[in-house]
Amino acid sequence: MARPPQPALFLDAPPAGGGLARAREHVPEDSLLPAPPARLACAHLPAFPLQVLLRRRPELRGAPVAVLRREGPQAEVLWASQAARRRGVARGMRCAAARSLVPELHAEPVPEDILEEAADELLRALLRRSPRVEPCLDPRGAFWLDPSGLERLQGDLPTWAGALRRDLEALGYAAGVAVGFTRFHTLALARHGSLTAPLVLASPAEEAARVGAVPLAALDLSPVLQDTLEKLGISTLGGFLALPAADVRTRLGSAAAALHARASGREHAPLRPSQPEDPPEVALEIDPPDDDRERLLFALKEPLACLLRQVCTGGDALVELRLTLELDHEDPAVTTVEPAAPLQAEPDDLLQLLDLLRLRLDGLTLAAPVKRAVLVGLGARARAEQLALLRGRGRDLAAAARALARVRAAFGEQAVTRAALRSAHLPEASFAWEPVSEVTCPIVHDLPANHHEALAAPPLCRRLLPRPVPLPRRDEADEHWLAASGLVRGAVVRMAGPYRVSGGWWAREVERDYYFAETSHGDIAWLFYDRPRDRWYIHGILD
Template sequence: MARPSQPALHFQAPPASLGSARASAHVPEDSLALDPPARLACAHLPAFPLQVLLRRRPELRGAPVAVLRREGPQAEVLWANQAARRRGVARGMRCAAARGLVPDLHAEPVPEDMLDEAADELLRALLRRSPRVEPCLDPRGVFWLDPTGLERLQGDLPTWAGGLRSDLQALGYTAGVAVGFTRFHTLALARHGSLSAPLVLASPAEEAARVGAVPLAALDLAPVLQDTLEKLGISTLGGFLALPAADVRTRLGSAAAALHARASGREHAPLRPSQPDDPPELALEIDPPDDDRERLLFALKEPIACLLRQVCSGGDALVELRLTLELDHEDPAVTTVEPAAPLQAEPEDLLQLLDLLRLRLDGLTLAAPVKRVVLVGLGARARAEQLALLRGRGRDLAAAARALARVRAAFGEQAVTRASLRSAHLPEASFAWEPVSDVTCPIVHDLPANHHEALAAPPLCRRLLPRPVPLPRRDEADEHWLAASGLVRGAVVRMAGPYRISGGWWAREVERDYYFAETAHGDIAWLFYDRPRDRWYIHGILD
């Protein structure tokens, strides 16, 4: 059966008096007015849900990762990183098909509350660059800012835009920044070609000329509309804007007409700045001033319960409690308490928070009695715990998280850390210590049939020293030269190596020959010979 042919689409060409640049630009006649047009900046974070996921899970960087619309094998892939796209994963693909192409693909949905939390953090960061910031809900990851009036504080527009992009990079995001005059044009330019450096446009005419060359593929159009425009030979935004507005609505539909109106500047919406809600705050006067921890904790019990109810009244949960202890004739003491998991306004959660606060107060050294306490509660959107009975394989991960929260409350936020791998050629730079905020169950692989024999010879653990320790000049005839360091015992009986590491020509040349040295007492040292320095160093011990 023959497939019916599609109806042909015909558009009237624009009048010849309108040049191609003007037809694509739609520069208003009053752009030549004496008053300079208002400035507008756009910060666009591409693949925002994917960036949020990789920022929360840094161990996934470099691995194939995809963001799904929902859970399940038939869920649609919304975003995929470069490692996944390189192996064939594309947007719109089903999760089962993507896993068929990439068996080790990590695919999961990103909850809305996680996106809300990240967007709120970005809003607070951007407000340090401009007092007027408007976040966009569709698409997520787009922010418009007012850059006017900040020259004396933050420099000219290129300097301001560069600082804005640096702030986003410091938070772990990749972003494009464009400073222009209209919403749609700055968004289109931030999407296309501004990831390497911020783009600052000098005039509306330059903005219109640049935006006319933006390819339609960079605008994330609906697939049907983009295919239709490609059949008409239209591949740039300028070509789309050259189409008559009335015919766009008739031939391509209302969605295309709305896009045409926004892109041509016929629909203009003023900036609607947003401000994050101030967190709940309570103050308690201590009269007379007191420094007894038990009495302070008893006095704070009811205000903390009230603060917890305020935080949770709008569906949030408390994630952090900030305390400012104003001392008598001394500088105030400021501290924070972070629970293992967001807390609700429940009696058991209040007891857990008070327990953490007691541990934190016991670890504080107060220079004077406390005369006033200011409490601030930070909340986040509460998430329902799903499949809680199936997680952890019988291990109480929540109890482990509470235990770590107690350790942090007693000894500080940096008391609980874990090693995180880094891309570096030197061993001492190949990892960093990062705070642990949650507890996950380790992956337990199937044991081999001879696992009893394997347990009899467990793997060795390499303990790196904080800094390589220089060794005395080696005497080939002295078998005890390594024991002089005091880190190992006995004479060296065998050495395995060398394993060469070299590089650093861009800063300071590094050329090391690493060896494993075993002594007669069974100690094993990891040492290296530094060729440029002509000296031996011990870098670690194997246990």
């Protein structure tokens, strides 16, 4: 039997004067060099809840906006936009006080499930740049990444950090990126001064020097601790780290001592990578391929029930169903179905989902028979419904939501919208259509004593035309000149106005005189005279 290889041994020459030879293993010289310090990167999204809100509501960008801890006038302001901060709105302020400074302030809380959904989307995007990503829980919106070993795939560290930042910008987020060596230091540098360009540090010494100049205001300290340090003349992280650790705990408390330990590098923790859970998926092979909607729906019933049970395991509820139909020798057809409310693994909920799926299948155009169907269910934490409080008003909001879900399933996601006000000087630009995700009960203000008479004569509704319709040249002697448009009937009997709308000098000057014109048939038109064009237009009808 062959003997296993033995480690190479070398005998040192005996020292002068005799003595035993010493045996030692041969060690390569390269292994005696110190290993380079491990790299660590941090991506930080400042004011993460505020960025999530503005990403969901892009029409609010540039306006004064605040994120609240909860609903109500006494709710605390957690984050405020730059436009709100310029007018005095600050973190920690009550919502009522903030609105007294900025009456048009848009303030609302961001639900936890929306933040979790955004954080999960970010995690998936960051995993395309590094296989090891750890989300930071405090502050929310920060992530640590391991950039090591990616040079041959994604370039050197500056190139990798720049691509990472561009990925976040493509998702609609502003982010700071710092590549260094320790957790706290990279987080502090990503929070301060790295929004314009990624920061890549060459050595731990450079990291320590740069982090010492970070102002304490960038670390989001508690107001009490920051005020105490300012009274001591300490305004930077370096000044705080210069304090003796024992005195920090004695004089400033345990929270300050924990911060001091993390900032000084005495606390080390390995990177704990996180992986997003793949949503439940069920596939169905259809042999032979078939394009009959009824047979497809019947075949999908059992896989759909199985998928619903998988999604609802652990207290979740189904909020979206994604269906991919793989066609025979054609590109697959992909569609989604969103129920009116999260669905549980109940028979009634399964029937509702099947009904929505049937409507969606009826609206699909299949270029070839279906050979395989893939169902993916997206779930969210189920929350208790509180609609019973509104039943006394005679409105079944759940039934309304189910009806709108059927409309979306039959005609597409953009079929159910509502008008949202926008700041613009022209009437046609003063609103935009946004999708309706849920049905809410309208706010009923205090009614006067004669509200029954007021309801008997409801206010008129102005129905705007998609584009103003030009009218023929007006003849003062012709009372039927407005009826020539085909939008109203009869002769004009009276006109109210003018109501001047002007502006747009920076692009194209607008000068309009609006009138309400009533005809002999009782029709009321909303029209305007365009002075620069010397032309009459009809802009809407009052119903």
